[in-house]
Amino acid sequence: MPHKRKRNLTKKLCKVEEIAANDPLTEDFYGEGLVTHFYPNRPQEYEEYCLYDFVAKLTYSGKDTNGERCYRELQKERLPNFIDFDVYKENQRDSFYYAIILLFVPFRNEDELVNNGETVQEAFDRHIVDHERCVKANEKFRKLLKCREKLKDIQDARAANREEENDVEDDNPQLMGQIKDAMNDVRDMDTGSSLTLQERESMLNKDQKRIFDHVKSHHFRQIEYKNKSKQEKEQSESIKPLHMFISGVGGTGKSFLIEAIKALVKSLWSTLTKQTCAVCAPTCLAAYNVGGVTAHRLFQLPIEHDGQCASYWSIPKASHKVMKTELQDLKMVIIDEVSMVSSLYLTYIHMRMNDLFESDEWFGGKNVLFVGDILQLPPVRGQPVFDKVTASTLK
Structure with missing residues (x-):
């Protein structure tokens, strides 16, 4: 049914002095907004500026x-903040379309506008007939949908084979033993010292504290949402879910921040x-330094042999149950x-987590935090973590 898009506005309150100077009976405590006042009333010389350019250039x-x-x-353009929409969900498509119209x-x-x-x-x-920026946004959107469809096809194909593969009983006691040992290591992860969460938090610098x-x-x-009624x-x-990349050169305190976040999560979900x-981490030494385990051990990923990357494999039913229960x-x-994780192995991690958590x-x-300096050590073999993974790359 045809309708107008109603946009949720975040309004900025006036300063205390401005409120005090107003009529005591006024109920208008909000200041002038970028979209509601500044941009619509921009000088004539910026008539052709879209909202994005108005924010980025002036x-x-x-x-x-x-x-x-x-x-x-501005001498250097700034990047305006985008509102994040899940364009794959039908009920958020209008929000995506309207955001593009509003911006460009x-x-x-x-x-x-509508x-x-x-x-x-x-x-x-x-609008896309006359505005190239809308065309580019639409093309990117279509590519995202196409990638999503391809990923769904891969997942459906794997799901069709997964049940048959997982129905095979574990006939390798060594594999089951390895998985149980790995899950014991996960269970025994601690924060690495006797510092309390409050002490750790007080020791964080400005950048660490922000993260x-x-x-x-x-x-x-997430906790608030979990506690809501149906x-x-x-x-x-x-x-x-939070997917966040945390970067910094050596010696900037990434490991200490990891320990603090680990203690934080343990405290928040203590029930x-x-x-x-x-x-x-990708190596034993790196994992030891942050009180963790290797990614291969945690997710039971295939190991490279004779210089060849092994194919992804589904964990047998009994072993899968052990991992799922523990995690x-x-x-x-x-x-x-x-930086030492190849794009292929990052894909394997994604696939394993999809398997485990259905x-x-x-x-x-x-929630996943990716920590490291992309300019440091690359993967021993394989493409960098930020490289594209194609269907031919997947084993």
């Missing part, structure tokens, strides 16, 4: 003697009985020294 410099707003051009179609009156009786997608299709607080707030939101969950959006945060409470995975989301729908 900065507000105050008002002139006539009370008109003045802007100056110049306007003076936002209500004119005509009466017109759906948001129809408005988007109308720590972001991780903490995300887990708080009806409340249906009326609110679920909290997406759970199993391990809630698993730390891994059922996992709320965060931290992968350290990620999910089609990225990394089994779990």
